[in-house]
Amino acid sequence: MQKYRKNSLKYLTLVVILIIAQIQAQDFNYINQGSDWGGTCTSGQLQSPIDISDVQGSCDNTMNLTLQLSNQNINTQILKSQVLSSTTPTGQYWSYLYASNLDGVISGYQSNYFSIHSPAENYLNGSQPDVELQIIHTINPNFAQTLPSQGTEPITQFAIISIMFSINDSATSTFFSSYDPTKASASSANAPQISLNMTQALSSLDLTSSYYLYQGSLTTPPCTESVNWYVYSQVQPITTAQLSNISIYFKGDLQFAKGAGNNRPLQQVNGRTIKKGNIQCEEQFIHFFSFFVIYTFLNFFVCKML
Numbered sequence: 001m002q003k004y005r006k007n008s009l010k011y012l013t014l015v016v017i018l019i020i021a022q023i024q025a026q027d028f029n030y031i032n033q034g035s036d037w038g039g040t041c042t043s044g045q046l047q048s049p050i051d052i053s054d055v056q057g058s059c060d061n062t063m064n065l066t067l068q069l070s071n072q073n074i075n076t077q078i079l080k081s082q083v084l085s086s087t088t089p090t091g092q093y094w095s096y097l098y099a100s101n102l103d104g105v106i107s108g109y110q111s112n113y114f115s116i117h118s119p120a121e122n123y124l125n126g127s128q129p130d131v132e133l134q135i136i137h138t139i140n141p142n143f144a145q146t147l148p149s150q151g152t153e154p155i156t157q158f159a160i161i162s163i164m165f166s167i168n169d170s171a172t173s174t175f176f177s178s179y180d181p182t183k184a185s186a187s188s189a190n191a192p193q194i195s196l197n198m199t200q201a202l203s204s205l206d207l208t209s210s211y212y213l214y215q216g217s218l219t220t221p222p223c224t225e226s227v228n229w230y231v232y233s234q235v236q237p238i239t240t241a242q243l244s245n246i247s248i249y250f251k252g253d254l255q256f257a258k259g260a261g262n263n264r265p266l267q268q269v270n271g272r273t274i275k276k277g278n279i280q281c282e283e284q285f286i287h288f289f290s291f292f293v294i295y296t297f298l299n300f301f302v303c304k305m306l
């Protein structure tokens with residue numbers, strides 16, 4: 001009896017230590033701008049965010065991004081730790097997504113979580129927007145996945161839809177009118193409920209506009225490298241007043257990260273492919289076609305001369 005109790009006490013201590021270790025692994029901050037995060041965050045080669053400037057692929061007909069925003073009024077809470085975030089109640093989702101990866105393989109995803117970083121994490125052609133909304137989708141195994149013939153394609157766990165905002169005082173952000181950051185709390189126990197209709201909140205976003213696709217990671221520990229990023233190129237407006245209601249927690253709070261925001265700094269691109277989707281293909285086709293015509297003519301004359 002005595003021995004049994006001693007053993008279970010040991011076991012309990014081990015479990016407690018493991019739980020504490022687990023919690024600490026999730027515990028991170030921006031005090032050193034992520035340079036102290038370790039693990040994949042340090043050793044990874046496909047880390048996010050990046051500067052989206054050297055776009056190598058565009059006008060690719062295999063690219064597909066079909067985002068369906070939730071049309072329901074979802075009652076949620078805004079939590080503030082290192083980011084502002086919201087999670088849906090069980091069984092409800094912010095959005096559903098069908099999207100192709102760099103090889104044109106389409107997968108289905110769903111999202112019950114989004115987070116807000118300010119200033120933005122990814123850059124658009126060298127410039128940093130003021131806010132980045134990241135809707136984090138996880139793969140839905142129930143959606144059929146069109147695997148390539150070899151079937152060797154590794155499954156990408158996450159698809160993040162990124163929406164950028166920058167100050168434009170002649171337009172109000174519909175998103176930050178419904179999602180008031182000042183309603184954020186440190187714990188869900190005392191956070192007020194807000195009603196958020198994603199379709200309404202993002203009504204100014206043109207879901208058929210162009211976007212960039214690249215393969216990367218989560219921007220917070222454990223920096224898992226299993227993310228397809230879909231970054232809309234269209235920057236949404238946010239007023240100075242709306243932005244300051246976000247900034248009070250991050251860049252405007254000297255206690256937060258010594259005056260820095262909750263954005264992870266840019267990571268090495270390491271030669272990764274960045275593709276641009278939803279752009280008109282006709283123009284490129286005409287260019288290609290005219291080159292083809294000239295080439296045929298030249299060949300014809302060169303052959304005649306010989």
Ligand SMILES: *[C@@H]1O[C@H](CO)[C@@H](O)[C@H](O)[C@H]1NC(C)=O
Pocket residue numbers: 064065066098106
């Ligand atoms: C994108 O994929 C979805 C799901 O497979 C499909 O319903 C849709 O027609 C595709 N869109 C385009 C433009 O290919």
Ligand SMILES: *[C@@H]1O[C@H](CO)[C@@H](O)[C@H](O)[C@H]1NC(C)=O
Pocket residue numbers: 125126
């Ligand atoms: C990116 O910025 C450079 C100058 O900073 C400009 O020459 C180039 O056209 C821009 N590219 C795109 C795709 O906007």
Ligand SMILES: *[C@@H]1O[C@H](CO)[C@@H](O)[C@H](O)[C@H]1NC(C)=O
Pocket residue numbers: 168169170171237
């Ligand atoms: C700011 O918003 C107004 C109104 O929507 C728009 O006309 C203008 O082009 C925007 N300015 C910039 C720099 O995006």
Ligand SMILES: *[C@@H]1O[C@H](CO)[C@@H](O)[C@H](O)[C@H]1NC(C)=O
Pocket residue numbers: 071072073197199200203
């Ligand atoms: C959500 O917003 C959309 C767009 O404004 C609207 O059509 C829809 O009826 C709203 N949903 C609910 C449940 O109110």
Ligand SMILES: *[C@@H]1O[C@H](CO)[C@@H](O)[C@H](O)[C@H]1NC(C)=O
Pocket residue numbers: 176177180182239241242245
């Ligand atoms: C900023 O927060 C205050 C509450 O502290 C709120 O009254 C105000 O409407 C917010 N401003 C904007 C532009 O959302």
